[in-house]
Amino acid sequence: MAQAAQKTNTDYILSVNNIEVVYSEVILVLRGLSLNVQRGKITALLGANGAGKSTTLKAISGLLNTEDGEVSRGSINFEGQNIAGTSPDKVVRKGVFQVMEGRGIVQDMTLLENLKLGAFTRKNFNMNEEIEKVFHFFPRLKERSITGGAAGYLSGGEQQMLAIGRALMAKPKLILMDEPSMGLSPLLVKEVFGIIKRMNDELGISILLVEQNATMALNAADFGYIMENGKIVLDGTAEELKNNEDVKEFYLGGGGDERKSFKNIKSFKRRKRWL
Amino acid sequence: MNWDLLFQLLINGVIVGLLYGVVAMCFVLIYKSTQVVNFAQGEFLLLGAWVCLYFLVEYELPFWIGFLLTMGFMAVFGIVVQMLILRPLIGEPIISIIMVTIGFSSFMQSLMSWIFGNSAVSYPKIFEVEVVNIGGLNVETAYLMSIAMSVAIMIIFFLFFRYSRFGLAMRATAYNQQIAQSLGISIKHVFMMAWAISAVVSAVAGIIIGMVSAVSTALSFIGIKVFPAVIVGGMDSIVGGVVGGVIIGVLENLAEFVDGQYLHIGNMYQIAPFYILIVILMIKPYGLFGTPDIERV
Ligand SMILES: Nc1ncnc2c1ncn2[C@@H]1O[C@H](COP(=O)(O)OP(=O)(O)OP(=O)(O)O)[C@@H](O)[C@H]1O
Ligand SMILES: [Mg+2]
Numbered sequence: 001m002a003q004a005a006q007k008t009n010t011d012y013i014l015s016v017n018n019i020e021v022v023y024s025e026v027i028l029v030l031r032g033l034s035l036n037v038q039r040g041k042i043t044a045l046l047g048a049n050g051a052g053k054s055t056t057l058k059a060i061s062g063l064l065n066t067e068d069g070e071v072s073r074g075s076i077n078f079e080g081q082n083i084a085g086t087s088p089d090k091v092v093r094k095g096v097f098q099v100m101e102g103r104g105i106v107q108d109m110t111l112l113e114n115l116k117l118g119a120f121t122r123k124n125f126n127m128n129e130e131i132e133k134v135f136h137f138f139p140r141l142k143e144r145s146i147t148g149g150a151a152g153y154l155s156g157g158e159q160q161m162l163a164i165g166r167a168l169m170a171k172p173k174l175i176l177m178d179e180p181s182m183g184l185s186p187l188l189v190k191e192v193f194g195i196i197k198r199m200n201d202e203l204g205i206s207i208l209l210v211e212q213n214a215t216m217a218l219n220a221a222d223f224g225y226i227m228e229n230g231k232i233v234l235d236g237t238a239e240e241l242k243n244n245e246d247v248k249e250f251y252l253g254g255g256g257d258e259r260k261s262f263k264n265i266k267s268f269k270r271r272k273r274w275l
Numbered sequence: 276m277n278w279d280l281l282f283q284l285l286i287n288g289v290i291v292g293l294l295y296g297v298v299a300m301c302f303v304l305i306y307k308s309t310q311v312v313n314f315a316q317g318e319f320l321l322l323g324a325w326v327c328l329y330f331l332v333e334y335e336l337p338f339w340i341g342f343l344l345t346m347g348f349m350a351v352f353g354i355v356v357q358m359l360i361l362r363p364l365i366g367e368p369i370i371s372i373i374m375v376t377i378g379f380s381s382f383m384q385s386l387m388s389w390i391f392g393n394s395a396v397s398y399p400k401i402f403e404v405e406v407v408n409i410g411g412l413n414v415e416t417a418y419l420m421s422i423a424m425s426v427a428i429m430i431i432f433f434l435f436f437r438y439s440r441f442g443l444a445m446r447a448t449a450y451n452q453q454i455a456q457s458l459g460i461s462i463k464h465v466f467m468m469a470w471a472i473s474a475v476v477s478a479v480a481g482i483i484i485g486m487v488s489a490v491s492t493a494l495s496f497i498g499i500k501v502f503p504a505v506i507v508g509g510m511d512s513i514v515g516g517v518v519g520g521v522i523i524g525v526l527e528n529l530a531e532f533v534d535g536q537y538l539h540i541g542n543m544y545q546i547a548p549f550y551i552l553i554v555i556l557m558i559k560p561y562g563l564f565g566t567p568d569i570e571r572v
Contacts, residue, residue, distance in 0.1 A: 066453045092459030104454040106447050117443050121459035170459065 012077075013039040013174055013206045014060065014096075019074030019084065021052070021059050021230075023067065029055045031230040032074070037174065042200050042207045044221035044238065046214050052230045053210040054101050057176040060208075061098035062088035078174070093121050095173035101182065101210075103163040107152030111145045114162055118169030125171075134165040137195050141165055157188040164192070168199065174206045175199075181213040189213065193220045218242045277536065284528040290418055290487075292524020293425035297480045298497055299504040299516030300432055301473040306505075307449040307513075308469040311361055312373050315380035316477060317498015322383065323349050323478020324485040324494055325391045331399055338401050342482065346475050353474030354467045362466070380498070388492060395491035398482075417487045424483055428476055429517055436513070441468060503552040523548045 014037040021030035029052050037043045047053050058064040059071050060078075065087065076084040083091055088098075106114055115131055135142035138161045144154060151162060160180055167175050180196065181189040197220050200207055211217035218224055218238045226234040226247065234246065241247050298316060305313045313319075326348055330341035360379060364372050402416040436442040448455040448465045456462060484494055504523045508515025530547030534540055 061457065063453060063457055066456055087461070088456040089459045089461040092457075097459075098457050100454070100457055104451070104457055106450045106454060108450060109443070109446060113443055113446075116440075117447055117458050117460075120440065120444055166458070 011039050012036045013079060014208065015077045016056070016060065017075045017077065019059060019076065020072045021055055021064065021069055022072050023069045025068075025070070029069075029230050030059065033227065033231055034074075035225050035232060035235070037206055037208050038223060039206055040200070040204045041222040042197070042209055042220055044214075044217040044224040045208060045210045045227060046212075046217060046224060047227040049212075051227045053227060054178055055230075056227070057098055057178050057208070057210055059084070060091075061096060061176055062086050062091040063098060063100075089121070092170060092172075095171075096176065097167045097170045097172035097174070098176040099163045099167050099178060099180065101178035103159050105151050105154075105159045105162055105166075108150050110148050111141060111151050111154065111162055112148070114151050114166055115169050118166035119171075121170060130169055130171075134168050137168065137199060138162075138165050156183045157185070157192070160184060160188075160192060161195070164195070164199075168203075172205065174208065176208050176210075178210045179212060180209070181211060181216060189216055196220060214247070215242075280536075281532055284532045285525060286418075288525035288528035289521060290421050290425075290524070291527070292521035293422060293429075293517075294480050294484060294520070295497065295501055295504045295524050296517035296520025297425050297428050298477055298501045299508065299520045300429070300513050301477045301480075302501050302505050303508075303513050303516045304445075305469055305473045308445050309357075309361065309466050310369070310372075312369070312376065313473070314373065314376040315356075315383055315498065316473070316501060317495035318380050318383035318387070319349070319353070319474050319477040320481035320484070320497055321387060321490070321492070321495040322352070322481070323474070324481035324490045325387060327478070327482045328396060328398060328485060328490055329391070332396075345478055345482065349474040349478040350471040353470035353472070356474070357467050357470035361470075362463075380495075384492065384495060391490075393492060395489040395493075397489045398486045401486060415487075421483045421487055424479065428479060432476075432513065441465075445469060500548065503548040506552055507555050523551070526551055 016033060016035050018032045018034050019030055020028065020032060022028050033052070033056060035043070035045065035056075045053055045056065055064070055069070058067070058069065060076055060083070062083070062085070064070065065085070071084040074084070075082045078091075078094060078096060081094070083094065083096070086094075106117065109117070112131070115134060116127060119125065119127065119130060135145075140158060141161055144158055151159065154162060160182075164175075164177070164180065167177075177196070180192050184192065193216050196207065196209070199205055209217055209221060218241055221238045224236065224238050224241045225232050226241070234241070234244070236244065298320060301319075302313060302316050305311055305316075323345055327341050327345040330336050330344050331338065334341070336344070356379070360375065361372070364375060402420070404416055406413050406415055407419065408414075434442075436446055444455065444458075444460045445465050445468065447458060448460060448462060452462055455465070480497075481490075481494060484490075484497070500523065501520070504519035505516050506519070507522055508517070508519030526547055527544045531544040534543035
């Protein structure tokens with residue numbers, strides 16, 4: 001009874017229902033994946049390399065069609081509308097913004113130009129005010145913006161901050177964040193996660209957070225999913241997952257590594273082919 | 276040594292070179308944002324010149340009205356070409372796309388010969404004063420206008436790409452289409468806009484050349500001249516296109532000078548740019564301003 005009520009809860013800003021994703025019409029990567037993101041909360045999506053985490057985010061943001069991928073079954077409901085298969089620019093306009101794995105900074109443009117691009121889809125706003133709002137969360141970016149060089153010369157951490165700040169410029173309702181901790185020092189990871197948490201608190205933005213760094217992610221998140229092989233295998237509140245024996249073993253013991261290498265045999269990345 | 280002639284030819288070189296630079300920018304714009312090598316760029320220029328002339332002569336419209344109508348026509352034309360001819364080819368190998376633009380350039384050539392004829396036609400007189408005196412030097416008004424327009428177009432390009440929302444979007448698309456899309460930029464719109472801008476600006480160059488000399492099929496040859504300019508400057512650099520254009524324009528005229536005064540080979544000015552091209556590519560394979568990670572053709 002209680003469970004049924006939860007399933008139809010309108011407080012899910014996003015619900016992904018039993019989706020299947022294929023690349024190049026033959027490579028089946030997601031095999032009936034379902035997950036929900038609660039409005040105003042941080043939801044973590046964890047899993048080993050090649051589990052299909054980035055694919056899940058791309059299915060939601062529509063970036064899948066830039067890689068010859070397709071949602072071949074199921075639905076993705078954002079605020080009650082099925083957005084599966086919608087082109088990425090329209091998805092951004094609806095209020096979903098993906099911070100891509102590897103940050104997706106336009107390296108040959110300046111920090112400020114990158115920020116301005118974040119607001120590409122917005123109308124009637126004050127650019128300087130919005131940039132100041134981003135600097136409120138990332139004072140470090142403000143410092144670096146003064147010199148005005150190409151964003152490609154920023155450090156990895158600064159680029160990650162820029163990518164997140166750029167997402168804020170779009171004023172999204174939901175941010176899809178793909179491995180923000182990638183390539184950052186432990187100290188910086190902590191700083192970045194602190195900021196993500198504050199963004200969620202202060203601005204009420206819902207966040208779907210994909211991570212390899214399970215400890216950090218579960219500390220920041222309210223709810224979590226664990227995926228394996230294109231499916232969710234476990235879900236629960238962040239507390240539950242942190243205390244779950246399987247999760248502990250999977251992420252702390254040697255078992256995880258074995259699976260990773262097994263997965264890597266099949267793992268290949270096709271390079272960009274869009275439109 | 277005939278200094279007056281040399282000086283005159285150098286000035287010519289700069290004037291023509293700036294126009295090459297404008298057309299080169301149009302070419303680079305399409306190449307950068309849509310990865311298409313447009314062999315029909317010269318035909319765009321010629322089409323603009325013919326259409327404007329048609330408005331002025333057939334309808335006897337005032338120059339500025341005819342000019343603006345031509346701009347509107349060319350914008351639509353650029354978009355239609357992109358949508359009908361190039362959009363279906365997205366993802367095809369670059370060589371197929373090149374073949375298509377070469378084919379399209381021949382098609383446009385023939386179509387324009389058929390519609391507008393093969394003889395050179397002059398623009399009606401547009402300026403009241405044909406020659407102005409600047410510091411003792413007599414300069415044709417048309418030349419001044421040519422320089423002013425070329426420089427103005429370059430400044431507008433610069434401001435557009437530096438400050439405007441769509442300019443930034445086009446740069447992001449040129450950098451990485453997936454990243455651009457993740458920011459909410461519609462690649463379709465960027466592609467259409469690149470072709471529209473390129474067609475419009477090429478047409479302006481065509482009209483200027485038509486006014487300075489005359490309109491004839493030969494104008495489309497500039498589309499080929501632009502290759503050395505673009506390659507010298509670096510395929511992916513808009514600034515490079517401008518610099519390359521001026522270099523080619525000046526060299527062409529210097530070659531003409533050397534040939535006329537000393538060598539007497541004839542037609543040197545037409546081939547000299549291509550020799551220069553070979554030399555520069557041997558020294559700097561990616562052009563003067565190009566970046567090495569760009570795929571070359
Ligand atoms: N464009 C593509 N074409 C074909 N297969 C792809 C494509 N992108 C990803 N895949 C495959 O889909 C599977 C899942 O990839 P995905 O990038 O979603 O994994 P991930 O969970 O994000 O992994 P990681 O932690 O390494 O980022 C992998 O086996 C990968 O090889
Ligand atoms: Mg990934």
